[in-house]
Amino acid sequence: MSGRPGGTGRLVGTSVRRQEDPRLLTGRGRFTDDVHLPGMLYAHFVRSTVASGSVVSLDLSAVREVPGVVAAFDAADLGLGDITARLDRPAGEFVPTAMPVLARDRVRFAGEPLAVVVARDPYAAEDGTEAAKVVHDTRPAVTRDTQALAPGAPLVHDAAAANTLLDVTMFATEGIDSVFDRAHCVVDVETRTGRQNALPLETRGAVAAWDDRDRQLVLHTSTQVPHQVRTVAARCLGLDERAVRVLVPDMGGGFGLKCVVGREEIAVAAAALRLGRPVKWTEDRKEALTASFLAREQHYRVRAAFDAEGRMLGLDADIVCDMGAYSCYPFTAGIEPLMAAAEMPGVYRLPAYRARARAVTTNKAPSAPYRGVSRPQFVLVVERLFERAARELGLDPVEIRRRNLITEFPYTGVNNITYDPGSYRESLDLCERTLREEGWYAARDTAAAEGRHLGIGYACFSERTGYGSAAFAQRKMEVVPGFDLAEVRMDTSGALTVTSGTMSHGQSHETTMAQIAADELGLPLEKVRLHQGDTERVAYGWGTFASRSIAVGGSAVRRAAAELGRKLRHLAAARWGVPPDEVVLGPGAVRRADGTAELSHTELARIAYLATHLLPEGMEPGLTATASFDGVGDGTFSNATHGVVVELHEGTGQVEILRYVCVEDCGVAVNPQVVEGQCRGGIAQGIAGALFEEITYDAQGEPSATGFMDYKVPTALEIPDVTVRHLETPCAFTETGAKGAGEGGTIGAPAAVLNAVNDALRPTGVELNDIPVTPQTIAHALEQHS
C-alpha cells in the first residue's frame, strides 16, 4: 500500500500552510508556562555550587522562614526512587547510574538539585533557595575525558571503574590490522567537539496537581516523550501508571533535550502531592544552560586506509563521549557512543571496520540526545578523513567521495546495517554542479589571486530514521522503542480527530499528520485535527525523537485512517447495494466509482452514530479505528549532501558563509515546506556547533555559560540563506513513502563548514579538526601565514 494514499486526496506532497501557525504567530499558543491553576504555587531549586563533593549538611530551616515560602523539601523529605536507565549488557560493558531526583549524600555536578523550595510566587521561591545552608565537602572535579580515563583519577561514581559507563568494541573485522599495514595510504584525524546545549527556546517546565475526582496526578510538562515521563513519575512516586496523566501543551522546541526524563518535573510532582496544591516550575535560562541536559562533547581518534585510487579499505575508530554525571533515561550514557560506532561508515562502502566506543562520566551536567546524536561528529570525522586522503593522493575531494559512495541498494555494510535505496551519488553530483554553475569555483580562484581566503566544503551523509523496535533492540536498552499507535475518530458531523503517540515540538505534525489522514479519507484538511500530548488519549506512544514521527507515527496514522476508510466504504456500499470496491473516498464526499451517487462524510457519520438501525448487518456503531506501525528492518535512511562556501577574514578571524546549498532526499516529502524548515533549522544548529556554541568547564567544574552573553547561540543575522533542493527516493516500507527529515540539517553542517574552512586555510598549512572554530583560531592561523 506504500506510496499512494487509498483516498483520492492529494494533500501529501504539497506545501499546505501550517495549521499551527495562526495561533503560534499571533501569541495565542499555550505553553507549559501558560498553564495557571487556582491556588498554584511556584518551585525553585537549591542547587549544588560545587561540581564534586559530599553533602555534609543541608539545613532548610531558614528557607522555611523566608516570607512567601510555603515549604521546602530535600531528598530525605520526599523519599523518592532514583531514575536509573539500563542497558541489557554485561557489567564489563555497561555500568548504570542511579540518578536521585534530589541529590542525597553526593553531588556530581555544579547545578545538581539538592532541594525544592515552594512559594507563593517565583520571586519568593528564589529568595527561599538563597536561605538554604549547604555544607559541602569538596572533592577534586573530573572535567576532561582524558582526565577521567587517567590512572588514579577521582571516581565520579564508585561503581564505575576508570569513570567508564560504557566500553564496547562493536566491530573488529578479521585482519583489519594487516589492511592498514598493507594500505597505500593511511590518514588519521583526532577531533574534539564542544559541549553544547540543544537550546529549545522554551525551557523545560512542569505544572503538577492532584485530581481527586480522577485519582490522578495531572502533570503538564514540556516533553517529547509523554509516556516515558509517566513511567518514571509513577515509579519514583510509587503510583500506578494509570494514576499519572501527562499533558503536553504547545512546545517551543525540544531537539532531544526533552526526550529524556528530568529530575525537576518529578520533584515538582512530589511537592504537589505533599502540599495538595498545584505547583509550577519554569526552568530559567541559567538552569537550562547549566543544569539541564547537554550533549555533543566527544573525542575521536580515527584512522582510515585507502588504496592508490582512493578507495577506502578500512576504518579504525576510537570514540570517547563525555556523558557528564549521569546516564539519561531511557537512553543511557550509551546513546552517543553506540550511535557513533554503529553508524560511522555512513554513505561509504567499507570492507574493514573496527570501533571501540566508550562513555565516560565526568562532573558536568549530564548528556542527552541532541538532534543528530553523534552523527554530526562522526560525519565530521569521516569527511575530514576523505579530505586528508584526497590531499595525500592528489585527488579532487569530490571525486574521492564519488569513488566510495554506496550506489547499489540495498547495501549491507560491514556494520551489519542494511541501507535501503537512497540518492547518495546523485545528491553529491547535484550539490557540486550547483556550486560550479553558480561560479563559486571561479570565485575561489579569483579570491586566491587577490590574497583573500575562500573555501568550498562538502559533507555527504545519511541519516537512519524510522527505527523500528528491531533496530532499537540492537542498542539493548531495557525499554525498546520502535512502534507507534494512532487512533482516528470521526464525529457525528463527519469531522475527524486523529490521535497520535508522537509529540510535535515544532515539526508541524498538526499539518502533516492531518494531510496523511485527510488524503486517506478524502476529507478536506480543515475537517481533520490532530490530538497529541495526552497519555489518557492513546494507550501508548513513544513520542517524537530519532526522526521517527512521519516515518513511524505517520504510517500508523495512515493505517488507522485506512481502517476507518474501509468502514466508510462498506457503509456506503451497503446503502447503494454495490460492492465496497466500487466506492471511492473523496474528494470531499464518498462516491460511487461510476459517479452516479455520493454521500457526504456527515451523512455516513450520522448513520454510524444516530441512525444505527440503518447499519448493515454485523457493522458496529461508531466510526473509530486504531492501528500501530513498527519500523521495518534496520529503518530507512534519508541522505543529503551539503555544500558550503566560506570566506575567512584576516584581522578579525570571522568566518563568513557566502553560500549554503543542501540537496536532501527524505523520500516522499509529506509537506516540502516543512521539510525545508527542518533542514534550515537543523543547519542553523549545525553551524552553531561548528562556529559558535560551547560550554566549557574550568578545572573546578564551573561551567562557562550562564546566559546568552557567554553561550553564543547564533541569531538569524549569523545564519545564511540556505538553498534546499529535493531529491525523492521513496521508502519502500513506510506507508507514505516518507523517510525521516528531522535531523539531517544538523548532521551535515559541521562537516561541510569545517571542510570549507580548511579549504580556505589550505595555503597556510594549518588544518583544524576541532569545533567550534573560533574567530581567534582563524585569525591566528591567517596571521601565522601572512
Add this chain to the structure above:
Amino acid sequence: MKPAPFTYHRARDIDDATRLLSRLTDDGGDPRVLAGGQSLVAMMNYRLARPGHLIDIGRLTTLRGLRTGEDGALHIGALTTHHAVETAPDAVLAPGFTVLRDAMRWVGHLPIRTRGTVGGSLAHADATAEWCLLAVLLDAVIVAQGPAGVRHIEAGDFFHGHYTTALGPDELLTEVVFPRPAPRAALTEFAPRHGDFATVSAAVDLDVAGDGHTVRGGRVALGGVAATPVRVPAAEAVLARGGTAGPELASAVARAAAGAVDPPADAEYRRGLARTLVERAVRQAVAR
C-alpha cells in the same frame, strides 16, 4: 532569574530623583537609577545586582531628546534612546555628528535600542560600550546633578574602571554634551555575533584640512583593550605628523595603535583586532 526584593520609586522630576537618591544613599538603602533597564534589569535577574531601591526616571521627559546649543555643541538628554539617535533627522542631529547616528547600529539589537538609553549606557560604563567610546573620543562632557548641584565631568575623567565611574552614589546623570562637530569621525567594532558587546571597538576622529585629503591630526580611541575605553596617544602621534589621507596612513595609524595597547586577556588577538579595526575606522572616516 527573578530579582531579589527591592522597593520601587517613580521619580516625579529631577529634584525628586536626586532627593530620593540622596536620602536613600544616606540611609544605606543602596538605590539605583532605572532608565531603560537593558543592563540593570538583566543583572538584577541574575542577582548580580541587588539594589535595595530602584528609582525609575522613565517619566522625566525633560531628560529625553537632542538639542544643539548656540555654540554648536550637541546636548543629548540622558533618557534619549539609542533608537532615537539612530533615527534622528538632520534637523535634530546636525551633519557634523553623523558618527553618533551611524554608531548606533552596533548597539545591541533593535529591541534593546528602543529601550536602552544614552545616559544608562554611560553610567553603566561597560568597557566596550559605544557611547563610552564616543564620549572619550570626542571629549564629551557628562552632566550630573546631585545634592551639591550640577557637575560637569570630562569624559576622560569619568570612566574609572569596569562598571565604575566618577558619578557619586547620590548623583543623577542628566545629559551628555558633545562639544564640537566631528564630521570625519567613524566607529567600528567586531564581535562574534551581531549585537553583542564588542570584543574590540575602535573609533577615530580625523582633523582634515580644507583640501579634503590632507590629514593634520586626529584622535584614536579603543574599547575592549583595557578596563575603560582609552585614547591611544601613539596612534594620534602618527596622525599629528600629518599626511595624505589614504591606505598608507590608515595602516600606519593602525600599526601604532596595536603596538601601544596591552589588553589584559587574549592580548595577541585583541591587538590584531585593534589594528584591523583602527584601519577600517580611519578608512571610513576618510571616506566621509
